[in-house]
Amino acid sequence: MELSVxxxxxxxxxxxxxxxxxxxxxxxxxxxxxxxxxxxxxxxQKWAGxxxxxxxxxxxxxxxxxxxxxxxxxxxxxxxxxxxDVQGNDVNSVLEASIKRILKIPDDFKPDLLDRLVKRxxxxxxxxxxxxxxxxxxxxxxxxxxxxxxxxxxANPVDYKALDNQPVSILFFMLCPExxxxxxxxxxxxxxxxxxxxxxxxNSRPDPDQLIEKxxxxxxxxxI
Amino acid sequence: xxxxxxxxxxxxxxxALRLSLESVLEWLHPLRHYWWAFTLPAIGALLSSLYLExxxxxxxxxxxxxxxxxxxxxxxLLRFRSSYSRLxxxxxxxxxxxxxxxxAPVVMxxxxxxxxxxxxxxxxxxxxxxxxxxxxxxxxxxxxxxPIAGLVFSIEVLLxxxxxxxxxxxxIAAVAGAQVSQAIIPEQVLFTHxxxxxxxxxxxxxxxxxxxxxxxxxxxxxxxxxVGKLARKNSLPLWARAIIGxxxxxxxxxxxxxxxxxxxxFIQSMISDTFSMGIFLTFVAxxxxxxxxxxxxGWGGSGGIFAPCLVIGSLTGIAFHKTLFFFLPSASCASQxxxxxxxxxGLISGVMQAPLTGIFLIVEITGGYEAILPLIxxxxxxxxxxxYIEPASFYxxxxxxxxxxxxxxxxxRILSDLSLKELIDINYVKVSENMVFRDxxxxxxxxxxxxxxxxxxxxxxxxxxxxxxxxxxxxxxxNMYDMVFLNQIMDTEVITVSLEDDLQDVLxxxxxxSMDNIPxxxxxRFIGMIAKTKILDLYRRELIMQTDIK
Numbered sequence: 001m002e003l004s005v006x007x008x009x010x011x012x013x014x015x016x017x018x019x020x021x022x023x024x025x026x027x028x029x030x031x032x033x034x035x036x037x038x039x040x041x042x043x044x045q046k047w048a049g050x051x052x053x054x055x056x057x058x059x060x061x062x063x064x065x066x067x068x069x070x071x072x073x074x075x076x077x078x079x080x081x082x083x084x085d086v087q088g089n090d091v092n093s094v095l096e097a098s099i100k101r102i103l104k105i106p107d108d109f110k111p112d113l114l115d116r117l118v119k120r121x122x123x124x125x126x127x128x129x130x131x132x133x134x135x136x137x138x139x140x141x142x143x144x145x146x147x148x149x150x151x152x153x154x155a156n157p158v159d160y161k162a163l164d165n166q167p168v169s170i171l172f173f174m175l176c177p178e179x180x181x182x183x184x185x186x187x188x189x190x191x192x193x194x195x196x197x198x199x200x201x202x203n204s205r206p207d208p209d210q211l212i213e214k215x216x217x218x219x220x221x222x223x224i
Numbered sequence: 225x226x227x228x229x230x231x232x233x234x235x236x237x238x239x240a241l242r243l244s245l246e247s248v249l250e251w252l253h254p255l256r257h258y259w260w261a262f263t264l265p266a267i268g269a270l271l272s273s274l275y276l277e278x279x280x281x282x283x284x285x286x287x288x289x290x291x292x293x294x295x296x297x298x299x300x301l302l303r304f305r306s307s308y309s310r311l312x313x314x315x316x317x318x319x320x321x322x323x324x325x326x327x328a329p330v331v332m333x334x335x336x337x338x339x340x341x342x343x344x345x346x347x348x349x350x351x352x353x354x355x356x357x358x359x360x361x362x363x364x365x366x367x368x369x370x371p372i373a374g375l376v377f378s379i380e381v382l383l384x385x386x387x388x389x390x391x392x393x394x395x396i397a398a399v400a401g402a403q404v405s406q407a408i409i410p411e412q413v414l415f416t417h418x419x420x421x422x423x424x425x426x427x428x429x430x431x432x433x434x435x436x437x438x439x440x441x442x443x444x445x446x447x448x449x450x451v452g453k454l455a456r457k458n459s460l461p462l463w464a465r466a467i468i469g470x471x472x473x474x475x476x477x478x479x480x481x482x483x484x485x486x487x488x489x490f491i492q493s494m495i496s497d498t499f500s501m502g503i504f505l506t507f508v509a510x511x512x513x514x515x516x517x518x519x520x521x522g523w524g525g526s527g528g529i530f531a532p533c534l535v536i537g538s539l540t541g542i543a544f545h546k547t548l549f550f551f552l553p554s555a556s557c558a559s560q561x562x563x564x565x566x567x568x569x570g571l572i573s574g575v576m577q578a579p580l581t582g583i584f585l586i587v588e589i590t591g592g593y594e595a596i597l598p599l600i601x602x603x604x605x606x607x608x609x610x611x612y613i614e615p616a617s618f619y620x621x622x623x624x625x626x627x628x629x630x631x632x633x634x635x636x637r638i639l640s641d642l643s644l645k646e647l648i649d650i651n652y653v654k655v656s657e658n659m660v661f662r663d664x665x666x667x668x669x670x671x672x673x674x675x676x677x678x679x680x681x682x683x684x685x686x687x688x689x690x691x692x693x694x695x696x697x698x699x700x701x702x703n704m705y706d707m708v709f710l711n712q713i714m715d716t717e718v719i720t721v722s723l724e725d726d727l728q729d730v731l732x733x734x735x736x737x738s739m740d741n742i743p744x745x746x747x748x749r750f751i752g753m754i755a756k757t758k759i760l761d762l763y764r765r766e767l768i769m770q771t772d773i774k
Contacts, residue, residue, distance in 0.1 A: 190704055
């Protein structure tokens, strides 16, 4: 196979000017001289081996692992589902009641998950103000296949020790198999929650389909 | 001063080996006629390998690559026992008839003497390397009675750099070594010969010979390595290998005695035109000698390839001469002896890829300059050609495969000299994995760090790292500040290295993953960071210092 100066410069990670200087100084094996240099791959491999240079001539690039499993917020909400009139009058009881209604979590793991969520709330409240909290565990949940964002509308607002000391009535459960997705979803959600229109919309306890549609619109508009 | 002592000592060692070899050869001579004579090389190889393995615990083989490696990596540090172990083992191998040369062992022993002398005098690395070169030069000069060849070999093959500070002591050592040898063995040159008449017709003929010797040397190098690999592959114990190898050599030796031992007598007879073998038989002898040498060295014997090179070279020269006369009976060429000489040069230059050593050695051991023009021709063509086919010489091949071939001023050498300890930046603020993102942002505001190692609270173990560039989008979103702890945002997949890693490997990892910084983690604790900018800094300074001409 033959390569041009431009191809080779990409493989070696240097600019074409460097390649041209190397050819001029006789440092590179060149198969065709003249205006357009050409290089033989077999000769280049030999040269690279001799000079202890890392040269990867195959075009296959490693698939970007992190990006692949990242899903948009709206899909995560669809996975998690939306529950209305969740009962309870303190932090622990609303958490427990909400988890019971999240279908995607295997029953065996529910007590453990509750434990983790409570611990997280004790370390630092996840109430971010405006009557909204984002309960989540600090660890990744490897038993989950997909990332879940489950929304619980509480029957009665509870004191959540939120930043603005307001009682909380909406919970966004964020449960992810990987920390990277968690960060991404958290950032997306935080973006949505900065939108006052969206918060007013939430407080009107909208229909699940409408809510997901609204999230999709916000997502697409801001490409997050 | 120290150079001359090293030269004399190593010269003595070389003379001792040579004299003892001669005497044992005479002593064993009557035994050669018995039917069981073929077991002699086996016994010798067996004793030699057992001696190396059990008593001195050193590997078999010839030892020159080890010296080169030690010179480039450890400032020429060699063990004292190396100064006699190879002498004894190669004495056992060659004395019993194994096909090998006494030169590499005396090089090993000479350089070990030089190295230990330097240790005794408390000299620094550079001076020790010079003394190792002195020991080598003395040994070669003494065994061949050839001071210039000793000097050139030591610098060309062993040290790899021509520096004034090296050349003068090494020259003194070489002369001292040669004088010792002359004083003890009063003979002027190793091989005597009648004067040659080199004619014009010899020039094109020597071109042809050069090509032939290049091919033969590549074949010799390859077969040596292949047979050695074969021996390592099978699961036989060491002593069994030595017996098999030795017996093979012994069996060949029955029908063709010239393959046995170092073969100096046969070289003498070939140079002085008293060699009588047909063309076909000569060719067979070339390959028999190659095979015998490979069996001896590859299967557990101990010795050098210098003398086998000379034997094969002179055989090649004679075979070429005979073929030439077979086709062109009226050619006005020089005698067989002259071609034997040229063949030797060709093989030495081809196998070691050291053209100067080839030229000077042959000029000196035969004491004649009349053949210098064809010598230079054969030597340069042969070494260039074999280098084209096989880029690494026999001595360097193993080292190159292990990535241990490091000449001064080369990339590999500089990278191996610099250790991670010199490059590491340890002034890094560590953060706890339980820290809230908001606190981290406050630290970030006051810091210039681009990477934060995250550690566990109780154990202080390293858990992951935070690269500022990858958290930028979260750092600009105040809503996130109270929502995440650092353990949620840190990257646990950052590749780390440890302090013992080679800089070469570290750089390869950084290149592969296109990183500019890499964390160093030792026993699960974060030590510091290696940055490419810092590497360039020190690399350049090191390069300037190593290539500086004083």
